[in-house]
Amino acid sequence: MATRIRMPDVHVHEIATGPVPIAAVPTSIAAFIGRTRTGPVDRPLMIRSFPDFERDYGGLSADSPLSDAVQQFFANGGREAVIVRISHGTDEGALITADDLIGPSLQAAGRGLWLLDAVDHCNLLCIPPLSRTVDVPTAVWNAAVAYCQQRRILLIVDPPAGWTSPEQALAGFDQRADGIGILCLRNGNQGNVCRIAGSRFCSLRHLCADIGQAVLCVGRHGRAIGAGMPKRHCPSTQALPRIWLMTDERLGAGLMDAVRALPKGSGIIFRHYATPEPERRALFQSLQAIARRHSHVLLLAGPVRLARYWGADGSHGRHRGAVTAPVHSLREMRAAERAGAQLLFVSPIFATRSHPGKTGIGTRRLANFVRQAKRPVIALGGMTRARFTTLRQTGVDGWAAIDGLTVGRR
Numbered sequence: 001m002a003t004r005i006r007m008p009d010v011h012v013h014e015i016a017t018g019p020v021p022i023a024a025v026p027t028s029i030a031a032f033i034g035r036t037r038t039g040p041v042d043r044p045l046m047i048r049s050f051p052d053f054e055r056d057y058g059g060l061s062a063d064s065p066l067s068d069a070v071q072q073f074f075a076n077g078g079r080e081a082v083i084v085r086i087s088h089g090t091d092e093g094a095l096i097t098a099d100d101l102i103g104p105s106l107q108a109a110g111r112g113l114w115l116l117d118a119v120d121h122c123n124l125l126c127i128p129p130l131s132r133t134v135d136v137p138t139a140v141w142n143a144a145v146a147y148c149q150q151r152r153i154l155l156i157v158d159p160p161a162g163w164t165s166p167e168q169a170l171a172g173f174d175q176r177a178d179g180i181g182i183l184c185l186r187n188g189n190q191g192n193v194c195r196i197a198g199s200r201f202c203s204l205r206h207l208c209a210d211i212g213q214a215v216l217c218v219g220r221h222g223r224a225i226g227a228g229m230p231k232r233h234c235p236s237t238q239a240l241p242r243i244w245l246m247t248d249e250r251l252g253a254g255l256m257d258a259v260r261a262l263p264k265g266s267g268i269i270f271r272h273y274a275t276p277e278p279e280r281r282a283l284f285q286s287l288q289a290i291a292r293r294h295s296h297v298l299l300l301a302g303p304v305r306l307a308r309y310w311g312a313d314g315s316h317g318r319h320r321g322a323v324t325a326p327v328h329s330l331r332e333m334r335a336a337e338r339a340g341a342q343l344l345f346v347s348p349i350f351a352t353r354s355h356p357g358k359t360g361i362g363t364r365r366l367a368n369f370v371r372q373a374k375r376p377v378i379a380l381g382g383m384t385r386a387r388f389t390t391l392r393q394t395g396v397d398g399w400a401a402i403d404g405l406t407v408g409r410r
Contacts, residue, residue: 030124034066065128241267242398348381
């Protein structure tokens with residue numbers, strides 16, 4: 001009987017390569033500052049597509065890293081961008097320098113980086129390298145960081161050419177700033193390294209995947225906030241507070257005292273649903289000024305777009321893009337997780353004045369929520385500091401209250 005020879009099969013598998021697109025962030029407006037081929041100088045201009053950029057600024061240019069950044073922004077889901085074209089003096093064809101971007105005279109005249117003062121709504125800032133061979137100078141970096149801290153803007157910059165490893169990135173970051181936000185660096189095929197507030201580390205696989213960029217997320221007073229952004233683009237939930245004040249009309253004149261008495265770095269969810277819109281906006285602005293002085297995180301209960309328009313650190317609600325979400329059942333918890341909420345406010349734990357006659361879910365049901373939750377859980381409803389201490393055995397991550405954080409009732 002003849003021997004049958006079996007030849008090995010050859011299986012061909014095609015694996016897609018190339019950049020992994022960043023998910024669209026429709027609620028973000030990015031500002032790009034730098035050199036372009038043509039276009040208006042020293043005047044911010046809103047565009048809504050790359051064809052707009054080609055029409056107004058001449059499109060891609062070998063001498064303009066900014067043009068590449070704008071192209072990638074729209075290719076990866078960007079919707080709106082503000083372009084600020086900078087020139088070197090009167091010579092629009094010359095390469096720009098740090099002196100064209102920052103300096104006391106430019107700040108006084110509202111030019112250079114401070115042209116962004118004329119832009120009402122902006123939550124992303126990109127400063128590409130000054131040329132294909134010149135990195136963003138440290139002085140420009142530091143000025144941009146200070147500016148973004150003031151306006152609570154996410155700052156995106158290319159890493160220096162010398163940063164080729166996570167260790168070099170972290171060392172360079174330590175030399176530049178003292179816990180001002182988040183730094184991520186692409187490291188070959190090993191993902192990204194991230195440093196939070198100068199002390200904590202985590203992995204952000206999606207933020208910079210395959211685009212070779214470092215990202216510095218600067219929040220108010222060094223706190224990084226992912227307002228209105230999909231969860232995978234938001235900072236670690238470790239950066240969010242664990243004590244939250246829920247505002248309500250019944251707090252009356254005691255609201256401001258309650259905010260001032262919060263521990264530094266606490267969270268505030270501004271509700272005041274029954275307050276007419278003009279008065280509500282004015283009250284929010286007054287509260288915002290106090291929150292900034294005390295490094296509090298201030299969220300607006302309402303749509304993401306409105307939260308961004310008001311200058312809040314994010315929104316609270318059941319909608320997609322909300323930083324925090326109310327939860328009353330396991331079904332609502334799953335929906336909130338799918339929507340990208342970073343913190344889940346489970347309530348009511350105990351009986352509360354907000355829901356008279358309704359009993360709380362109690363310790364055992366809270367523990368069940370905590371066991372099944374994929375996000376940190378904040379206990380709400382009849383909460384006080386003493387009650388939170390007794391609930392820690394459930395694994396709950398923090399607590400929120402209205403009356404329980406009012407001065408005199410803590």
